Amino acid sequence: MKFRRTCTVCNATFFSPDRKAAYCLKCLKKRVVKHVPSEARPQVQPARVGPRPIPRPAPVEIAKKPARVMRTAKASVLTPELRTRILEVYEKEYSGQSLPTRDVHSQIANKLWLKRQLVAEVLREQSQVKAAVTPEQKTRAVEMYRRFVESGHRPEGGRRRAISAALGIPYKQVVKFIREWSLAEYEKSPTPTPTRQQLFEIEKRYWDELNMGRYRLTELPVRLAEMLGYVTQWQVLRWLDVLHDDERAFANVPDPPPDIQQQIIDAYTDYLGSPSPPEQGLHYSIAGRIGKVSPRQVHKVLQSYRHRKRSEYPLV
Numbered sequence: 001m002k003f004r005r006t007c008t009v010c011n012a013t014f015f016s017p018d019r020k021a022a023y024c025l026k027c028l029k030k031r032v033v034k035h036v037p038s039e040a041r042p043q044v045q046p047a048r049v050g051p052r053p054i055p056r057p058a059p060v061e062i063a064k065k066p067a068r069v070m071r072t073a074k075a076s077v078l079t080p081e082l083r084t085r086i087l088e089v090y091e092k093e094y095s096g097q098s099l100p101t102r103d104v105h106s107q108i109a110n111k112l113w114l115k116r117q118l119v120a121e122v123l124r125e126q127s128q129v130k131a132a133v134t135p136e137q138k139t140r141a142v143e144m145y146r147r148f149v150e151s152g153h154r155p156e157g158g159r160r161r162a163i164s165a166a167l168g169i170p171y172k173q174v175v176k177f178i179r180e181w182s183l184a185e186y187e188k189s190p191t192p193t194p195t196r197q198q199l200f201e202i203e204k205r206y207w208d209e210l211n212m213g214r215y216r217l218t219e220l221p222v223r224l225a226e227m228l229g230y231v232t233q234w235q236v237l238r239w240l241d242v243l244h245d246d247e248r249a250f251a252n253v254p255d256p257p258p259d260i261q262q263q264i265i266d267a268y269t270d271y272l273g274s275p276s277p278p279e280q281g282l283h284y285s286i287a288g289r290i291g292k293v294s295p296r297q298v299h300k301v302l303q304s305y306r307h308r309k310r311s312e313y314p315l316v
Helices: 025-030 080-094 101-111 116-127 135-151 159-167 170-188 196-212 220-226 233-243 258-272 282-291 297-312
Strands: 005-007 014-017
Touching: 080 116, 101 116, 101 258, 135 159, 135 170, 135 233, 159 170, 170 233, 170 297, 196 220, 196 233, 196 258, 220 233, 258 282, 282 297
Parallel strands: none
Antiparallel strands: 005 014
């Protein structure tokens, strides 16, 4: 079977068994016809190439650790030069600071590379050097401290430091004078160490007198000591001083909400009306009773309440 075709070159009509023929015989002879092989060429398998070796990285040289330098042992023999150096460092960097004594000794020992015992020995000897204090100065120091306690005044930095600065007496000697005098006053009492129940009775009588308003505030310690009979005026003063602690010590304690503060004061009123103090302690007992408040917050509220009531007392 032949098909009628038209040449795409000369536009002549021709017949061809190929229905898709595009050229007539004349035009086909003029063109180069691709040779179609009668047999398929054998395919040549490509040569297999082995995996290319991965180059290894150059070895990294590990830096050698520096040879350990052996430090000399800390000095264990106290020489005059070391003593002078210890005192210089202490006066320059640590005098007047409130660091724990053990930390001061350790830091100075590390700076000067000597044993801590040597620093402790030098500073202990230095603190034991007594300045010449007259009996009048000693009496004056005790009197100033007594007035601070009676008035409830607490200078910035503490009472003993204020006395030391005012009289020019070393602080540790002021502490020693006041401790000795205070212990001597306690020994004059029928009860040098009052029990917790006895201190509770002092507190209750104190609030009873504040509510009745019979005596001046400065007379209350003497009157309370006479009423109770087992404590001296100084013991009453010191316990009232503890009850009216420094409010600055509670600056970082958050204030409870007003309703919780009122609950704390109400619980304190119940405490004053009870026959004996709670076993666990006042602040812990109130905190456990109210909840959602810490013992430290209870302490802060009660301190503020006591100071306010004392300042409002009409008979000063």
